[in-house]
Amino acid sequence: MKRIFFRVIFAFGLLPALSGCIGVAYYAQSLKGHVEIMAARQSVERLIGDASTPEDLRARMASARAIRQFAIGSLDLPDNASYRSYADIGRDYVTWAVFAAPEFSLAPRVMCFPVFGCVPYRGYFSKTAANESAAKLQRQGFDVHVSGVTAYSTLGWSSDPLLSTMLRRDETYLASLVFHELAHQRVYVDDDSAFNEAFAVTVETTGVKKWLRAAGDEAGLRRYEAGLKRSADFVALLAQTRDELNQIYQGPGTPDWMRAAKAAAIERLRVRYRQMRERRWGGFGGYDGWVAAPINNAKIAATSVYNDRVPAFVRLFENCSGDYPRFYAAVARLGRLAKADRIAALEAASTCE
Known part of the structure; x- marks a missing residue:
């Protein structure tokens, strides 16, 4: 899949503030996984200058x-030590994100961190631990989706x-x-993943172009x-199914x-996808794996978190004349509003101010 992929945010150094065995165990695995990766880092400059570095990696x-x-x-993005080192972690994914939603609701289950606020997933450095968490949630009656993740962020804390x-892919993927x-x-608002992810996707896509x-x-x-364009088509397809499911659940x-x-609604999604793939995409099958795998509320909800508000952010970026500092300032102002006011102001924004 080209455009729908997930990232996770981890909080570290908070064990003393937590209580309860499950909470401590979760944060302990997060801290352990992160520390192992940090210990494996090598300087990008050193790798480039070292004659023993394989030519492809150099x-x-x-x-x-x-x-x-x-x-x-x-792009006026932070000038700091992030992404100036490299770690070969020897596996296909760095983490696995576990999304969950009730059987008859598209509202994702959230996990809250003492400092970073709430996000609609749990991230694990172990696939086994992620699958065990997913199985537990399934036994509790939740729809569950586990997604491999290629990158994660500590929001500049490390x-x-x-x-x-x-x-794993080309330079364009790395840049994104x-x-x-x-x-x-640059901008992160506590307890509003949809806002944060749509903002970051907007910076990503405009920046890559x-x-x-x-x-x-x-x-x-x-x-x-x-x-x-194919991503937008696919997101619209999912939105149609989401509307149908909401009507059913309500x-x-x-x-x-x-x-x-x-x-039946999920099967209609698959039929519509196959029609769109052949009639509009000329047989392009980049989303075949996503559609062929099990689809449930958690999987659909996870996708909406990353995509629903992107058009509004793109409009705001254009209203700021593609000026990144002005855009970031406008987004930061929105971020200081109460959540309900923030959404309304974003959707209604007709200027950069």
Whole structure:
């Protein structure tokens, strides 16, 4: 899948503030996983300058260094120690995010951190631990979705490194991750994941397009914009199903009726996807895996967190004439509002002020 992928935020150093065995165990695994990654870091500059560094890795590090500098000079993203080191973690994903939602609701279950606020998932450095958590939630009656994650952020509390998982695709993918994660360091609002993620996605997508233009990569820009269009199509498809499911859950039906209606709505999603893939995308199958795998409320809710408010943020960015400092200032002002007022003001914004 090209555009729907998840990142997680971890909080560290908070064990003394917690009580209860489950809470301590969760934070302990988070801290342990993070410390192991930090211990494996190597300087990007040292890797580039070391003759023993494999040529492919040296080239990727040079690209990462250029992307990092572009983030500072052209996107006004933080100039700090994040993404100036590299860690090979030897696995496909750095963490696994566990999303959960009630059987008849699209409202995700949230987890709250003492400092960072609430987010709609739990992140684990162990796939086994993530699956065990998911199984426990399933036994409690929740719909559950487990997603592998290629990058995570500590919001600048530590010097987040580049990870081998971030190099799985091309330079454009790496740039998108770096721009997205640094955007979280620029503006982050407690207890509003939808706001934070849509803001970061906006910085990511506008930043990647600016980066490709600056590189004179017109072919890459066309590919990227085509991918964004397919992503928007797919998100709209999911929104249609989400509306259908909300009507089912808010209706007077019995649990058995809602269960059957839910299954039928999800099957309609699959049918519509196949039609869109053939009629609009020329057979492009980048989302086939997502659609073929089990679909439930948790999986649909997770996707909406990252995408629903992106159009409003893009409009605000355009109202700021593509000026990143002005855009960040406008977003920060919105972030200081009460949550309900923040959403309304974002959707209604017609200027940058």
